[in-house]
Amino acid sequence: MKPAPFDYFAPTSLEEALEKLTDLGYSGKVLAGGQSLIPAMNFRMARPAALVDLNKVTELSYIKPTQDGGLAIGTMTRDSAIEDSEVVKRLFPIIAEVMPNIAHKQIRNRGTFGGAVAHADPAAQIPALSLLLDAKMKIQSKKGDRWVDAQDFFMGPFMTVLEPEDLLTEVLLPGLVPGTGTSYKQISRQRGGYAQAAAISKVVMDGIKVKDVRVVLFSVAETPVLTKEPVRVLVGQVPTTEAIEAVAEYVAQNECDPGTDIHGTAEYRRNLVRVLVRRSLTEAVERARK
Incomplete structure (x- = not known):
């Protein structure tokens, strides 16, 4: 199939893009890398009346270190970059670990970091990464600028706080503190395929005890899930094998909502979550201790 008819606009500046989005309102749709939107349009699952193509807005493509050891990533920065x-x-070895697992190189050459965040696919890695790393989203419109925390940004599957006139222009990642270890574990049917379940962990150690911990699940609920049990059980404690096992079991049973499809049952995916949380937490602790 081919897309339904649509108007096409290719602004060359951020200001021009914001003006066009304001003019179009709900009839407009932003085109970044197009690796999700264009297939949806081809199947007519998406029928925007107009596209605002950002590929000529070069000011939105950058990777800039920040003073606290973090990164500011422009929304049009390619995944391959x-x-x-x-x-x-x-600065962020976890990002370097995750990125090669996103689809295939040809797709990463076109796909954009900000586009993946704004698309909010619950089975995608980049929204989960932004949640794990406590990202701040810079949203701009003709009305002004605002910042939104990652945990407040995702509202549901393919839904965010973005309004029709809004544009996500930057993802700001605060720096990792000393003693931080991270780990990414995913099960998929093939390399580059969608995860059946996945867990990403970040652990900060203070001596032999856990100072801070975050575990994010994806592909097992309507949004990426920032879990609560690891913080409740592990912070201030020695992360023993038994404690990590208990956390993994609780998270699998109580902090995800996987569905059943031709690739696996909900029960099977809960078991994957249990195994992946255990593995990612264990590895993150080991890396934090080095």
Whole structure:
């Protein structure tokens, strides 16, 4: 199939893009990398009356270190640019670990970091990464600018706080503190395929005890899930094998809502969550201790 008819606009500046989005309102749709939107349009699952193509807005493509050791990533930065960035590898090894697992190289050459965040696919890695790393989203419109925390940004499957006239322009990642370890574990039917279940963990150690911990699940609920049990059980404690096992079991049974499809039952996916949380937490602790 081919897309339904639509108008096409290709602004060359951020100001022009914001003006066009304001003019179009609900009839407009932003085109970034197009790796999700264009297939949806081809199947007529998406029927925007107009596209606002950001590919000529070069000011939205950048990777900038911040003073606290973090990163500011422009919304049009290609996934492959992030994957290949030495700055990203040095400051955020978890991003370098995750990026090669996103689809295939041809797709990463077109797909954008901000586009994936705004698309809010509950089975995608980048929204989960933004939640794990406590990202701040810069949203701009003709009405002004605002910042939204990642945990307040995702409202449901393919739904965010973005209004029709809004544009996500930057993802700001605060720096990792010393003693931080991270780990990413995913099960999929093939490399580059959608995860049947996945867990990403970040642990900060203070001596032999856990100072802070975050575990994010994706592909097992309507949004990426920032779990609560690891914080309740592990912070201030020595992360023993038994404690991690108990956390993984609780999270699998109480903090995800997987569905059943031709690739696996909900029960099977809960079991995957249990195993992946245990593995990612264990590895994150080991890395934090080094």
